[in-house]
Amino acid sequence: MRRRKLLTGALAAGATAIVGAGTASAATPSGDPAAGLEEALFRPPAAQPVPLTLLTAQTAAARRAFRAAHYTDLGQALPGLLATAAATRNAATGRARQQASGALARAYVLTAELASKQHSDAAWVAADRALLAARESGTPVPVGEASRVLAITMRRSGRWSSAVHLLTREAAELDAAEERTAAVRTTLLLTAAYSAATGGDRSAALALLDEAEEDVERLPEVPGLFTVEATRAQVDIYRIGALNALGIPDMGVKVAAGLNVNHMPTEERRARAWTDIGRMWHALGDGTQTFAALRQVELEAPQEVRRPALRALTSDLLYGPARVQGLREFAVRTGALAA
Known part of the structure; x- marks a missing residue:
């Protein structure tokens, strides 16, 4: 109980290209996959609204590129996806607008993830816009996903305490009885734990890790969250990372030995x-x-x-x-x- 309180801009062909992308572009080590993201955020290309089914397919293709670590292809696809998702959202009303907002939020989540991996300041803008769009969707899962990438951006800028506060507050508002929201809640706890560890707060980091571990043992594993899963393996990886950040990496050796x-x-x-x-x-x-x-x-x-x-x-x-x-x-x- 104590731990609980711690708490057409992008065409269909473009989406297909992402799905079939290989790793040939990895042969250019000096390339920056996030190089075009800043301009895409502030000067997006012209785009027309598309049917929600097509927008959903394009977003799913971009997600597959991220999960496969095809970052160059993802960076090339994101400007068009962001522009198309925004145009579709702006042209829609009612429930369709909420659904388009959810897709736009996830496009911004991918943008923030890629920018963070490349140490680009574009992550700040993308994460903020992700959360705004997610809230407009009226759906808790995108809100949790967007909160996570915004907190990562906060942590990377040294604001680890603010990141922990945001994550634990959002986690407390998610329904722990529903499988998908409970899974998102677990990912927020894990990110909060690592954020606390980067700030040297050992007690908070370990307590949040333990709470996340309790959650994955209590609930069935839910694969397929947008960029990270709520599983025991993820808990172990975050524990290793947190122990590294806390300066006690020796405690992670046993955890790593048991990880497949x-x-x-x-x-x-x-x-x-x-x-x-x-x-x-x-x-x-x-x-x-x-x-x-x-x-x-x-x-x-x-x-x-x-x-x-x-x-x-x-x-x-x-x-x-x-x-x-x-x-x-x-x-x-x-x-x-x-x-």
Whole structure:
């Protein structure tokens, strides 16, 4: 009980292109998938409204690109998707407008996720607009998803306490008895736990993790939330990340040993799992294990390992005391070291 209180701009062809996108574009390590997002937010391309079924299909295709870590293709598709979703919402009324607002909110969620991964300030604008559109949808699940990306943006700017406050407040308003809202609530608790950990609040971080763990043990797993699942594996990954942030990575070794990353459903989530495991080993001074985790990230999602945070980890390992076979070639290949 105590823990409870802690609390046509984008054409159909474009959507099809996202679904069929491969990883060939990952061969350009210096490319920034989020480069066009700022202009897309402030000077969107012209677009016409489309039927809700088509808008839903386009949003789903963009989500698949994110979950597959095809970030270059996602970055190319998002400007048109945002413009089309906004035009569709603006032209609709009543229930159709609410549904279009939900799709627009999720397009902004993807924009904020991609911008955050690339350390772009566009994440702030996208996350704020996501929450506004989500509230207009009148549906709690998009509101929770948008609150999560806004809190991530807050945390990245150093406002971890505000992030925790937003997340726990939104979590408290979600119905814990309904499966999908309960699952979203769990993801908010996990993000709040990691946010608290980045601020050094150990008691809050661990209590929020424990509450999220209680939730996933009490409720059936709900796959298919928009960008992250509410599962035991996700709880374990967030626990490893929080322990890293709190400066006690040794406590995460046992958690990592019991985690089967291969059972996680998407490339993006598996890559994130290996990232946190790599950070754990790096903090413990094990260069070989760190590099092994980085290689797993690359195998799962070649574009993920080229993100700024992963290139920084690679560079830090490269210039550290350990000499790891194959690391220099990996650093060149992923853009952490000039050829």
